[in-house]
Amino acid sequence: MLQSGDGLRALTGRRVAVVGAGPGGLAAALLLARAGIHVTIFEKDPQVGGRTKTVEAPGGYRFDIGPTFFLYPQILADIFASCGERLEDHVKLERLDPQYHLVFEGAEGISGTIRATGDVERLEREVARLAPDDAKNVKAFFSENRTKLNYFKPVLEQAFHTLRSMASPAMLAALPYLHPGRSVDRDLKRHFADPRVRLAFSFQTKYLGMSPFRCPSLFTILSFLEYEHGVYHPVGGCGAVSEAMAGLAGRMGVDLRLNSNVEEVLFDGKRATGLVADGETFNADAVLINGDFAKVVRALVPERHRPRWRDAKIRKARLSCSTFMLYLGLEGKMPDSLGHHTILLADGYEKNIREITEGTLPMQPSLYVQHAGYTDGGMAPPGHTALYVLVPVPNLKAGIDWAAMRETYRALILERLKLLGIDDLESRIRYERIIDPTQWEEDFAVHEGATFNLAHDLMQMLYFRPHNRFGPGLYIVGGGTHPGSGLPVIYEGARISARLLIEELAGARAAAAAGIPDTAPLATSSEAS
Ligand SMILES: Cc1cc2nc3c(=O)[nH]c(=O)nc-3n(C[C@H](O)[C@H](O)[C@H](O)COP(=O)(O)OP(=O)(O)OC[C@H]3O[C@@H](n4cnc5c(N)ncnc54)[C@H](O)[C@@H]3O)c2cc1C
Incomplete structure (x- = not known):
């Protein structure tokens, strides 16, 4: 905790209640605790991480x-550093190379593969195997996106709680790179003629639950980020990061209450003044909600306190897709060819994506397989494999009867896995769990099972996304607010929300003194570890 006379004294004795110990809630809790605020996190589940x-x-x-x-x-790493800690002392991060394996399905089996790597020369050779002319443009694509990211990073780091913020110096500087009418795929056509190569640099829009054919061209920076700054595996799984954050928060005095369900946010006039959790009132100077925006904010905050996000607007909001998940504990090993991350891109990918957007369940779906044991021996007992399979599917608005479809779809996915050389699964399954869109909604409190939150089209981004400062004393953190979904941006959003909250309680100087400056300089790849 900081002790100084530079504005932080005004925070002494202040209390903030955080709803949810997901990545956003934990990151914000660290920053608030570091500023000297008494933070209490209420998490409905028995485990942190959301x-x-x-x-x-x-x-x-x-x-x-x-x-x-x-x-x-x-x-x-910056958030840990501002708490006086080094991220690498808490979590071991392995940079993956290859970072993933892309497998393109063609009309007659596999039509090509790319072992994606941040080593540009090797990547060019991989691309050249599919499309020699496209390989010549890889460096130009990177160079263009390096510039684009430099312009957009300050935009992603600023708050958008006033209309004026849309005309901030950072926004004005980034505008020439925005191309609002252009999709990621269209933007990539300027560099790559082969649709498979374009897919290699655009399937990442799925992280936002969006189609590359609709997602704003701004998001070509996603694939660039991976190549330039790496794809990491936290040893023990991504949950190890959440656990490390919770552990540090505990040591910094954060009161983490597991199995504690928040039922209501309390208001005095327009100001949030606390909450009710499991029937008990908790008073606070501010409340910060991390639960899924459309589900949890709607449930906890009465409609009159969210004039910009009334029920009707939330109902009409555009949502991300959902996912059908298979978690398989298997006896035996995987084929040597199966790396850590493998993405099978279906023949007719565009049709596949259109089906998801339009609410039809794809029967020839693309899918993603994580075989974490390739890198991390701790994910399964010796001689066994833990396999994670993710299939993008429509969210619950499509009205698919998952109770009826579940088994059929499971069988279809096991069949599709044969394309990756995994052809003897059924007899080796020792543990199995399925999460379909219904469970995302019911067990994980995710609105309509839209796993990647509100869609990231331009009319639901920046000023048009639910604001980090949602009202007096009320803040939002997580994938539903600015800058959006995905862990790095959620952590960035936590910085924004924490900064605004501290500013409200103690003024702008206090936020700066708490180590949350307005913008941070762009890190180079060598700084990321
Ligand atoms: C299948 C899938 C794959 C993904 N893959 C990636 C990836 O590879 N890389 C990446 O960067 N991102 C990925 N994401 C996206 C995103 O990073 C994660 O979803 C992330 O966990 C979202 O964080 P969050 O802070 O918004 O909150 P959440 O993780 O949604 O956590 C919110 C927390 O609030 C709690 N809560 C809700 N309501 C209440 C209540 N009333 N009272 C108390 N507690 C409550 C919940 O229990 C939960 O713990 C993926 C998401 C999914 C679903």
């Missing part, structure tokens, strides 16, 4: 539930 948790299943298999790609660790 969607970013790693669970141990019977038989000793360990599975990440949600995130498996840990990208751009620099932001979290």
Whole structure:
């Protein structure tokens, strides 16, 4: 905790209640505690991490539930550093090379593969195997996106709680790179003619639950981020990061209350003044909500306190897709060819994506497989494998009867895995769990099972996304607020929300003194570890 006369004294004795111990809630709690605020986190589950948790299943298999790609660790490293700690002392991060294996399905089996790597020369050779002319443009694509990221990083770091913020110097500087009418795929056509190569640099829009054919071209920076700054595996799974954050928060005095369900946020006039958890009132100077925006904010905050996000607007909001998940504990090993991350891109990818957007369940889906044991021996007992399979599917608005479809879809996915050389699964399954969109909604409190939150189209981003400062004494953190979903941006959003909250309680100087400056300089790849 900081002790100084530079504005932070005004925070002494202040109390903040955080709803949810997901990545956003934990990151914000660290920053607030570091400023000297008494932070209490209420988490309805028995374990921290929200969607970013790693669970141990019977038989000793360990599975990440949600995130498996840990990208751009620099932001979290900065948050740890501002708490006087080094991230690497808490979590071991392995940079993956190859960072993932892309497998393209064609009309007659596999039409090509790319072993994606941050080593540009090797990557060019991989691309050249599919499309020699496209390989010549890889460096130009990187160079363009390096510039673009430099312009957009300050935009992602600023708050957008006033309309004026849309005309901030950072926004004005970034505007020439925005191309609002252009999708990621269209932007990539300027560099790459082969649709498979474009997919290699655009499937990342799925991290936002969006189609590369609709997602704003700004998001070509996603694939660039991976190549430039790396794809990491936190040893023990991504949940190890959440556990490390919770451990540090505990040592900094944060009161973490597990199995504690928040039922209501309390108001005095327009100001949030506390909450009710499991029937008990807790008074606070501010409340910060980390639960899924459309589900949890709607449930906890009466409609009159969210004039910009009334029920009707939330109902009409555009949402991300959902995911059908298979977690398999298997006897035996995987084929040598199966690396840590493998993405099978379906023949007719565009149709596949259109089906998801339009609410039809794809019967020839793309899918992603994580075989964490490739890198991390701790994810399954010796001689066994923990396999994580993610299939993008429509969210619950599509009205798919998952109770009826579940088994059929499971069988279809096991069949599709044969394309990756995994052809003897059924007899080796020793543990199995399925999460379909219904469970995302019911067990994880995710609105309509839209796993990646509100869609990230331009009319639901920046000023148009739910504001980090949601009202007097009320703040939002997590994938539903600015800058958006995905761990690095959620951590960045936690910095923004914590800064605004501290500013409200103690003024701008206090936020700066608490080590949350307005913008941070762009890190180089060598700084990310
Ligand atoms: C399948 C999947 C794969 C993903 N893959 C990646 C990836 O590879 N890389 C990446 O960067 N991102 C990925 N994401 C996206 C994103 O990073 C995670 O979803 C992330 O966990 C979202 O964090 P959050 O802070 O918004 O909160 P959440 O993780 O949603 O946590 C919110 C917390 O609030 C709690 N809560 C809710 N309501 C209440 C209440 N009333 N009272 C008390 N507590 C409450 C919940 O229990 C939960 O713990 C993935 C997401 C999913 C679902």
